[in-house]
Amino acid sequence: MHRALRHILAAQRLRPFSRNYSVVGTDATVVRGLVGAIGNTPLIRLNKLSEQTGCDILGKAEWMNPGGSVKDRAALYVVKNAEELGQLKPGGTVVEGTAGNTGIGLAHVCRSKGYNLVIYMPNTQSQEKIDLLRMLGADVRPVPAVPFTDPANYNHQAKAFAESLPNAVWTNQFDNVANRQAHIETTGPEIWRQTGGKLDGFVCATGTGGTLAGTARYLKEKSDGQVKVFIADPPGSVLYAYKKEGQLTRTGDSSITEGIGQGRLTDNLAPDWKLIDDAVHIPDAETIEMVYRLLDEEGIFIGASSALNVVAATKMAQQLGPGKRIATMICDGAARYQSRLFSKAWLESKGLLDAIPQHLHKYILL
Ligand code: PMP
Numbered sequence: 001m002h003r004a005l006r007h008i009l010a011a012q013r014l015r016p017f018s019r020n021y022s023v024v025g026t027d028a029t030v031v032r033g034l035v036g037a038i039g040n041t042p043l044i045r046l047n048k049l050s051e052q053t054g055c056d057i058l059g060k061a062e063w064m065n066p067g068g069s070v071k072d073r074a075a076l077y078v079v080k081n082a083e084e085l086g087q088l089k090p091g092g093t094v095v096e097g098t099a100g101n102t103g104i105g106l107a108h109v110c111r112s113k114g115y116n117l118v119i120y121m122p123n124t125q126s127q128e129k130i131d132l133l134r135m136l137g138a139d140v141r142p143v144p145a146v147p148f149t150d151p152a153n154y155n156h157q158a159k160a161f162a163e164s165l166p167n168a169v170w171t172n173q174f175d176n177v178a179n180r181q182a183h184i185e186t187t188g189p190e191i192w193r194q195t196g197g198k199l200d201g202f203v204c205a206t207g208t209g210g211t212l213a214g215t216a217r218y219l220k221e222k223s224d225g226q227v228k229v230f231i232a233d234p235p236g237s238v239l240y241a242y243k244k245e246g247q248l249t250r251t252g253d254s255s256i257t258e259g260i261g262q263g264r265l266t267d268n269l270a271p272d273w274k275l276i277d278d279a280v281h282i283p284d285a286e287t288i289e290m291v292y293r294l295l296d297e298e299g300i301f302i303g304a305s306s307a308l309n310v311v312a313a314t315k316m317a318q319q320l321g322p323g324k325r326i327a328t329m330i331c332d333g334a335a336r337y338q339s340r341l342f343s344k345a346w347l348e349s350k351g352l353l354d355a356i357p358q359h360l361h362k363y364i365l366l
Helices: 003-011 047-053 071-084 101-113 127-135 154-163 178-194 210-222 239-245 270-275 284-298 304-320 335-341 344-349 358-363
Strands: 043-045 056-061 093-097 116-122 139-143 168-170 201-205 228-233 278-281 325-330
Touching: 043 178, 047 056, 047 284, 047 304, 056 178, 056 304, 071 093, 071 101, 071 178, 093 101, 093 154, 101 116, 101 127, 116 127, 116 154, 127 139, 127 335, 139 154, 154 168, 178 210, 201 210, 201 304, 210 228, 210 270, 228 239, 228 304, 239 278, 278 304, 284 304, 284 358, 304 325, 335 344
Parallel strands: 056 325, 093 116, 093 168, 116 139, 201 228, 201 325, 228 278
Antiparallel strands: 043 056
């Protein structure tokens, strides 16, 4: 190294960058293409909540995936699976029914691998998500939001369209267990490694159930069943009642959370349902308060499903008692939902304005 540069670095107490230099203290790595950047997200200790509960509350920062959510993992695995099975060949088309995040993950994966993408989604989803999908090159088809039992449901339409097209695959995130496999092979091992195996609980909500089932399977196996696993459920979802009472009964309630809540046991969830120890039900008022609290206390800007997960982690902390370590998923960021979650009119329309403490109203800017 040039003597003058060495002198300047020494004067600034900086290490020379010729050898072993890394700003984050780990070895530098180069990943192969965008898909190589999926996963390996940080596990963040939520400091204030940890102090308050006496437990370590850890949030997996899934918004740091290239597509901005946990669903990048499943998107990569369902496409890889279709390639391996010979269902998808160069120039082929991926078709999926998705509320948004899986579509965004698929859009990135399909672009980077050269596939076309057609997305069917319920027309209740946020405009931000639809716009982003279209900008990423997906053919987005919003359809009426009707239950799974209705043949016009977005999933059935996605399946039928894929079947009508040559060299096309319906990736079927709800019942394709390649989704769950993504979390058995990535999310679970990452959390185990990041905590050094010192973990007492894992909790998260389910859409397809891939995240919960896959992560639970890995953590239960590695810990010989010691890690407790809870499912977190929003209003309108049937899984809380199913865990508590064994009944899959619909209530007709709705929730502000997007991407979670389920009316049935999907093929991703069913085989591992027995691994889930308990369930917590989280009302929207607690979820929205946590969106604002995490922004104010930790500087973390999270979507509603993530806020619900964090509330659930605090409930798990109360149940397990102090001194425990509990991990959950921060599934995506709030930017995707800001026209709703940070709008006074929208909060009022949902009866949730009063759920946000007065000192946090300064964040309601829209
Ligand atoms: N949070 C958000 C924001 C999501 O989009 C999804 C997926 N729909 C989930 C949570 C749930 O993940 P999973 O499908 O793995 O259950």
